Each structure stands twice: as structure tokens, then as C-alpha cells.
Amino acid sequence: MASLPTQTILSLQILVFLIASISVPNGGAVEARTQREFDYFVLSLLWPGTLCRGTHHCCSSNACCRGSNAPTEFTIHGLWANYNDDTWPACCTGPNFDVKEISTLLDALEKYWPSLNCASSSNCHGGKGLFWAHEKSMGHVHFQLFEMNMITF
Numbered sequence: 004m005a006s007l008p009t010q011t012i013l014s015l016q017i018l019v020f021l022i023a024s025i026s027v028p029n030g031g032a033v034e035a036r037t038q039r040e041f042d043y044f045v046l047s048l049l050w051p052g053t054l055c056r057g058t059h060h061c062c063s064s065n066a067c068c069r070g071s072n073a074p075t076e077f078t079i080h081g082l083w084a085n086y087n088d089d090t091w092p093a094c095c096t097g098p099n100f101d102v103k104e105i106s107t108l109l110d111a112l113e114k115y116w117p118s119l120n121c122a123s124s125s126n127c128h129g130g131k132g133l134f135w136a137h138e139k140s141m142g143h144v145h146f147q148l149f150e151m152n153m154i155t156f
Contacts, residue, residue: 041086058120066113
């Protein structure tokens with residue numbers, strides 16, 4: 004089996020580090036005070052060709068509006084931790100998102116994990132901001148293993 008390109012592997016490790024457990028907004032979310040070890044991850048991918056076909060509003064943050072540089076491969080939507088009882092962690096506590104910490108990874112993130120709309124994303128504290136900040140704030144769970152991977156690479 005052929006190995007994935009280094010950039011793809013690094014991008015996925017960054018994804019895991021940034022959003023080790025992310026929730027989707029719905030009644031199955033578990034509040035931070037009751038969180039426990041999760042059972043499995045769900046990796047959600049998007050096909051930009053279909054999603055971008057319905058784009059009616061363009062802005063600098065919408066990857067669908069990049070013309071010939073628009074995404075042409077599946078992109079990451081999120082990586083979410085789940086429990087076997089159909090609930091998941093949400094709005095975990097942890098350090099605030101700081102885009103400066105990922106500044107060297109922005110090109111890879113824009114390629115493999117772009118925002119495909121113009122709306123500012125909400126976070127758990129009622130704020131709005133970058134798509135990646137939203138994904139992180141929706142359920143960041145701190146894992147030393149993922150931090151070690153980041154230090155290694």
C-alpha cells in the first residue's frame with residue numbers, strides 16, 4: 004500500500020491536535036462538566052464539487068470562490084469524538100484558539116480543511132470567528148499523545 008504524502012499526514016495530525024474531539028450541534032452533546040473518555044472518532048469529509056455548486060455569495064474565506072484554485076478533492080469537515088451511547092463531548096474547556104500557533108500550517112489547512120462558506124463560525128462562548136476556531140471550541144479535549152506527535156513533527 005502506498006504511503007500518504009507527508010503533507011497529508013501532517014495535515015491530519017494537525018487536525019487531530021486542533022480538534023481532538025469535536026461535536027456537532029445537537030441534543031446528543033455532553034456538557035464539559037460531565038465529559039468522560041470517549042469511545043471512537045468520526046471523520047467527516049466534504050465533497051466541495053457539490054457544496055460549491057450551490058454557492059451564491061463569495062468572500063475571501065470561502066474556498067469555493069477561488070476559481071481554478073477551488074478545492075477539487077474531498078476536504079475535511081471535522082473529526083469528532085463520540086460515545087457508544089450516541090452522545091459526544093461539546094464545549095470542552097481548554098486553551099483559546101490562536102491562529103499564530105498554526106501560522107506555518109495555514110497553506111496545508113486551507114487545502115485539506117478549508118471553510119466552504121462566508122459566515123463567521125460561532126463558538127461555545129457566543130463569539131464568532133475563524134472556521135478552525137469554531138471546530139476547536141466545539142469540543143476540544145486535551146490529549147498528551149497528540150501533543151507529542153506535534154512536538155515530534
